[in-house]
Amino acid sequence: MLQFERLATDPASHARRGRLTLRHGVVQTPIFMPVGTYGTVKGVLPQSLQQMGAEIILGNTFHLWLRPGLEVVQTFGGLHRFENWHAPILTDSGGFQVWSLGAMRKISEQGVQFASPVNGDKLFLSPEVSMQIQTVLDSDIAMQFDECTPYWQGEGATQGGSGHVTSEAEARASMALSLRWARRSKAEFERLQNPNALFGIVQGGMFEHLRLESLQALVELDLPGYAIGGVSVGEPKELMRQIMAHTPHRLPAHKPRYLMGVGTPEDLVQGVADGVDMFDCVMPTRNARNGTLFTRYGDLKIRNARHRHDPQPIDPSCSCSACAGPDGLSWEQGGRGGFSRAYLHHLERCGEMLAPMLASIHNLHYYLNLMREVRAALEGGVFAAWRLRFAADRSRGV
Amino acid sequence: MLQFERLATDPASHARRGRLTLRHGVVQTPIFMPVGTYGTVKGVLPQSLQQMGAEIILGNTFHLWLRPGLEVVQTFGGLHRFENWHAPILTDSGGFQVWSLGAMRKISEQGVQFASPVNGDKLFLSPEVSMQIQTVLDSDIAMQFDECTPYWQGEGATQGGSGHVTSEAEARASMALSLRWARRSKAEFERLQNPNALFGIVQGGMFEHLRLESLQALVELDLPGYAIGGVSVGEPKELMRQIMAHTPHRLPAHKPRYLMGVGTPEDLVQGVADGVDMFDCVMPTRNARNGTLFTRYGDLKIRNARHRHDPQPIDPSCSCSACAGPDGLSWEQGGRGGFSRAYLHHLERCGEMLAPMLASIHNLHYYLNLMREVRAALEGGVFAAWRLRFAADRSRGV
Numbered sequence: 001m002l003q004f005e006r007l008a009t010d011p012a013s014h015a016r017r018g019r020l021t022l023r024h025g026v027v028q029t030p031i032f033m034p035v036g037t038y039g040t041v042k043g044v045l046p047q048s049l050q051q052m053g054a055e056i057i058l059g060n061t062f063h064l065w066l067r068p069g070l071e072v073v074q075t076f077g078g079l080h081r082f083e084n085w086h087a088p089i090l091t092d093s094g095g096f097q098v099w100s101l102g103a104m105r106k107i108s109e110q111g112v113q114f115a116s117p118v119n120g121d122k123l124f125l126s127p128e129v130s131m132q133i134q135t136v137l138d139s140d141i142a143m144q145f146d147e148c149t150p151y152w153q154g155e156g157a158t159q160g161g162s163g164h165v166t167s168e169a170e171a172r173a174s175m176a177l178s179l180r181w182a183r184r185s186k187a188e189f190e191r192l193q194n195p196n197a198l199f200g201i202v203q204g205g206m207f208e209h210l211r212l213e214s215l216q217a218l219v220e221l222d223l224p225g226y227a228i229g230g231v232s233v234g235e236p237k238e239l240m241r242q243i244m245a246h247t248p249h250r251l252p253a254h255k256p257r258y259l260m261g262v263g264t265p266e267d268l269v270q271g272v273a274d275g276v277d278m279f280d281c282v283m284p285t286r287n288a289r290n291g292t293l294f295t296r297y298g299d300l301k302i303r304n305a306r307h308r309h310d311p312q313p314i315d316p317s318c319s320c321s322a323c324a325g326p327d328g329l330s331w332e333q334g335g336r337g338g339f340s341r342a343y344l345h346h347l348e349r350c351g352e353m354l355a356p357m358l359a360s361i362h363n364l365h366y367y368l369n370l371m372r373e374v375r376a377a378l379e380g381g382v383f384a385a386w387r388l389r390f391a392a393d394r395s396r397g398v
Numbered sequence: 399m400l401q402f403e404r405l406a407t408d409p410a411s412h413a414r415r416g417r418l419t420l421r422h423g424v425v426q427t428p429i430f431m432p433v434g435t436y437g438t439v440k441g442v443l444p445q446s447l448q449q450m451g452a453e454i455i456l457g458n459t460f461h462l463w464l465r466p467g468l469e470v471v472q473t474f475g476g477l478h479r480f481e482n483w484h485a486p487i488l489t490d491s492g493g494f495q496v497w498s499l500g501a502m503r504k505i506s507e508q509g510v511q512f513a514s515p516v517n518g519d520k521l522f523l524s525p526e527v528s529m530q531i532q533t534v535l536d537s538d539i540a541m542q543f544d545e546c547t548p549y550w551q552g553e554g555a556t557q558g559g560s561g562h563v564t565s566e567a568e569a570r571a572s573m574a575l576s577l578r579w580a581r582r583s584k585a586e587f588e589r590l591q592n593p594n595a596l597f598g599i600v601q602g603g604m605f606e607h608l609r610l611e612s613l614q615a616l617v618e619l620d621l622p623g624y625a626i627g628g629v630s631v632g633e634p635k636e637l638m639r640q641i642m643a644h645t646p647h648r649l650p651a652h653k654p655r656y657l658m659g660v661g662t663p664e665d666l667v668q669g670v671a672d673g674v675d676m677f678d679c680v681m682p683t684r685n686a687r688n689g690t691l692f693t694r695y696g697d698l699k700i701r702n703a704r705h706r707h708d709p710q711p712i713d714p715s716c717s718c719s720a721c722a723g724p725d726g727l728s729w730e731q732g733g734r735g736g737f738s739r740a741y742l743h744h745l746e747r748c749g750e751m752l753a754p755m756l757a758s759i760h761n762l763h764y765y766l767n768l769m770r771e772v773r774a775a776l777e778g779g780v781f782a783a784w785r786l787r788f789a790a791d792r793s794r795g796v
Contacts, residue, residue: 038744038745038748038750039741039744039745040745040750040751040752042750042751042752043751043752043755044752045719045752045755045756047719047724067744067747067748068706068740068743068744068747071707072706072707072740072744075707075709075740076709076738076740082738082740082741083741084723084735084736084737084741308466308470309469309470309473311473311474321443321445325482326445337482338482339482340474340480342466342470342473342474342480343437343480343481343482345466346436346437346465346466346470347436347437347438349465349466350436350465352436352438352440353438353440353441353751353754353755354438354440354441354442354443356751357441357443357751357755358443
């Protein structure tokens with residue numbers, strides 16, 4: 001099941017404020033979805049996710065298929081009870097992950113043959129298998145099985161080597177394969193009587209006319225929601241922004257739109273303006289583990305020696321439990337219940353687990369709160385003004 | 399400041415139920431104190447520590463002196479505000495840590511010369527320096543600077559090699575040095591007008607008459623509390639138990655008694671019966687990170703394949719947030735809000751941070767709850783019966 005209501009739209013952009021009702025709960029859009037690859041958002045307790053207002057999280061079909069394996073998840077009647085997260089979950093199809101295996105996999109019309117990176121077992125993933133796995137996972141939103149068209153073809157990936165930028169012919173063939181897989185995904189999803197919602201994925205590489213072809217064919221399938229895939233795969237930022245400007249707003253207005261694997265705070269805000277409702281990215285948690293923290297006034301490297309004595313929290317305007325403590329009163333509001341930059345700097349230097357724990361809480365809260373501010377601005381009809389302030393604040397420097 | 403009241407005593411053992419009032423709060427004894435070496439109990443949010451009922455935690459003088467360094471802690475007016483823990487803190491003296499450096503340090507009457515394991519700087523630790531550091535840390539309980547008499551002397555430590563078991567003459571010389579350092583610690587602590595409480599440490603190796611000499615001389619110093627040091631340093635368990643049976647109950651009855659660095663749940667219960675009020679040990683957090691979990695019915699290795707499908711929490715009788723979820727209703731009470739063994743097994747196999755996070759919460763809660771049960775049994779006058787049940791439960795197997 002899936003219901004999507006548009007609550008407000010921005011006259012000056014494609015931005016929309018919406019409400020998405022899924023089998024395990026309601027999601028306010030635009031929304032950021034924390035990534036929980038193996039059934040856990042890295043370094044964060046489910047309770048903390050709830051506290052910071054996460055309404056939907058991701059799981060990775062490919063990873064969960066390999067570990068813990070379907071028969072374990074089946075014992076728990078799906079992913080929700082297994083990982084103790086009782087709000088909505090979206091799962092990807094595994095397509096992006098098998099694509100990432102590079103030389104270790106072989107793609108045919110039927111599907112993808114590959115060796116398990118865990119134990120070397122020969123495995124086969126196809127639209128049908130992906131739907132079967134996602135049905136066992138019982139995610140609120142399942143994604144069609146697709147081929148992620150790479151930006152760079154052949155050896156060396158984007159690092160150079162003997163490859164080349166994907167040609168139009170290659171992108172077309174890949175996009176057409178993804179479309180055939182979309183139809184097979186839909187047929188299998190229906191055959192399995194999966195009660196959740198299946199999203200299609202627009203491909204087409206960096207070619208706008210291919211994106212349009214993909215989109216139009218997917219719209220004919222009348223799926224409950226659509227994603228834009230194959231961006232943020234190594235292409236220059238301008239190309240990504242070009243596809244973002246082209247595709248999302250052309251998708252059906254009354255259905256939710258999901259931009260996969262994007263991006264920085266600036267990318268998200270641009271994505272909203274381009275008409276996107278849903279985002280996911282590993283950046284907040286991955287950067288947290290590397291000591292890069294997002295703040296209203298720009299990004300902050302906590303390892304930097306200038307934080308050694310600093311009594312301020314990561315972001316003085318932030319109300320997360322790392323910056324503001326349990327009562328949520330930010331430093332700017334006079335709250336002194338949070339952890340200082342000096343303390344986080346110390347934890348990071350000592351390799352203490354509490355450093356990534358607090359940093360992950362903060363970065364995820366930053367992303368979730370950014371979307372909260374976006375939603376409030378859309379509701380108040382002040383999105384354009386809010387964007388200017390956001391850009392000015394972020395470039396001020398921390 | 400320090401106040402200690404005995405609320406109940408056990409007629410059949412040396413066990414006492416007490417209340418310890420320190421500068422930053424009240425501590426119910428017998429108590430277990432989680433270890434926060436670098437100003438963080440590894441893998442646990444201070445908020446979680448509060449939720450599980452921790453009333454006092456440890457910090458390590460040696461480690462905190464090296465990182466973040468005193469001038470940083472001074473900026474925060476002490477350790478409490480720096481690490482965001484506003485209840486009592488006990489700090490050790492650094493003696494045990496410099497002793498652990500082995501060949502890298504040189505002990506003289508004046509103190510210990512050693513090279514910093516962080517950056518190689520030449521450093522000097524003495525009773526006076528230790529008191530100066532602990533005064534800056536502003537811990538509620540400071541420990542005298544002592545020499546931890548090893549069980550094994552010379553190369554190879556307890557692993558054999560060319561060394562030997564500490565002789566009586568060696569133990570006597572070491573104990574006498576610790577006594578002279580106790581007097582210097584007290585003098586410096588008073589000169590600094592440290593408003594907290596200084597504990598003396600009984601040494602004497604595995605020799606009861608040396609322990610008695612040490613104890614009597616320390617009692618003459620009239621310190622507000624006493625610890626038993628130099629146990630759990632590689633000696634056979636029987637020798638440790640022999641010292642536990644000998645020393646604690648001979649210490650002044652109206653002052654708190656602290657057994658340093660001990661031990662297993664069974665050791666703690668025995669320690670209470672021997673008259674000990676305070677315990678610390680890295681075992682709950684270290685074992686958590688290795689996947690060894692304490693339960694009412696024995697210890698559990700979460701990596702074991704038999705947990706792969708198990709829907710039960712770590713300990714069905716446990717009310718910690720890992721076993722019982724946020725509402726604290728245990729599995730046995732019908733609560734189903736906790737995390738399963740199958741999920742923890744999966745997290746552990748995937749190397750996910752959430753595994754040690756949940757395991758640390760559980761293990762610390764187990765230790766803190768064990769002491770809660772001990773206190774209730776002492777209050778109810780049923781400690782002897784409780785011990786029998788504890789031993790039977792623990793040996794039942796999980």
